[in-house]
Amino acid sequence: MDERRLAVAAFGVIVAVGIGAIALRFIAALSVSVFLYYSVRRYHKALRKLRLPARMRAVVVLVSLAVPLLLLIGYAVVLLVVEARQFVDQTAIVGVASEQIPWFGRVDQLPEFTVGGMYRAYQSGQLDPFLSFATDNATFLTDLVSGFFLNLFIIVVVTYYLLVDGARIREWLLRFDDDAIIREYLEAVDRELEAVFFGNLLNVIATSLIAIAVFRGYNVAVPAGAQVPYPTLAGGLTGIASLVPVVGMKIVYVPVTLAAGAGVVMGGDQSLLPYVVGFFVLAVVVVDTIPDLVLRPILSGDATHVGLLMLAYTLGPIVLGFYGFFFAPIVLVVGLMFATVALPRLLGVDPDEEDGLDGDQMRLGDF
Secondary structure, three states, X not given: OHHHHHHHHHXXXXXXXXXXXXXXXXXXXXXXXXXXXXXXXXXXXXXHHHOOOXXXXXXXXXXXXXXXXXXXXXXXXXXXXXXXXXXXXXXXXXXXXXXXXXXHHHOOOOOOOOHHHHHHHHHOOOOHHHHHHHHHOHHHHHHHHHXXXXXXXXXXHHHHHHHHXXXXXXXXXXXXXXXXXXXXXXXXXXHXXXXXXXXXXXXXXXXXXXXXXXXXXXXXXXXXXXXXXXXXXXXXXXXXXXXXXXXXXXXXXXXXXXXXXXXXXXXXXXXXXXXHHXXXXXXXXXXXXXXXXXXXXXXXXXOOOHHHHHHHHHHHHHHHOOOHHHHHHXXXXXXXXXXXXXXXXXXXXXXXXXXXOOOOOOOHHXX
């Protein structure tokens, strides 16, 4: 019997090592999937009121999450192309680029960014330099595009099945319960991850709405020459940038301020500069500082310290790369919950004695 158990245990270790190696290969996609799952799980549960099955609710969640993001990205790309085309037409950048980049020397002007314009450009040979560049770098471009869509596919599939079968995974893990320690620990980790990541999602939405209202309100109140470009897009990107540690929203509203200031300087009306300075102060105080002081402590989690969470968001990308932004907070919550929930139980500390109160004493949460 012992030999059989040893063989089964050895086989289990081999399988676990194989699964771990595959998971490590796609750790970035899996980290983003866990982040998305806990960010939208409350939304998924709220859809029960519509009496939809779990699979349909998961599809609704993913679609409602993806469509606004794709619209925002598409809007940004279109504006970027339009602005780049205007910039190229107004400057000598084509001539400079043709001297530095050989394949760019045959580009006279950028094609019109429409289906008809792209087709006419293809017929006239205007796209030949770009097609030649794509052909010469086909391997790199193929690896880049295929890697992106592979990771995107993994994120969508894993997030979908976590939403649909999350309860089954939880029950499977609780089969290995021992004296309720595992159950208490896993439930604490589950609650805190949901609180932290759902709070991040709410913070992004709230910051985006605040930024859009402030930017559009500013454009209504000031002269046309001092208005900021694309206030709705800038506000949405400001909310997304609030996830970035340390610099955060500054990577959006500082360039927007500089763009507005450059428009004023190029227009020659220096009397409009105080409006631009006022916009910067408004962005720093109303969009950046006040939400960060008010919303972040409320939405950062139930037990995780705000400072520790900020360190995780800051040090994670530095140590681990891009996916560290999502993976480091998960490790922080898992470790913190072990130290506060599982470790005292393993050391024999009575949970009722941890707060120094008698077991029959009522707590504030009881009310």
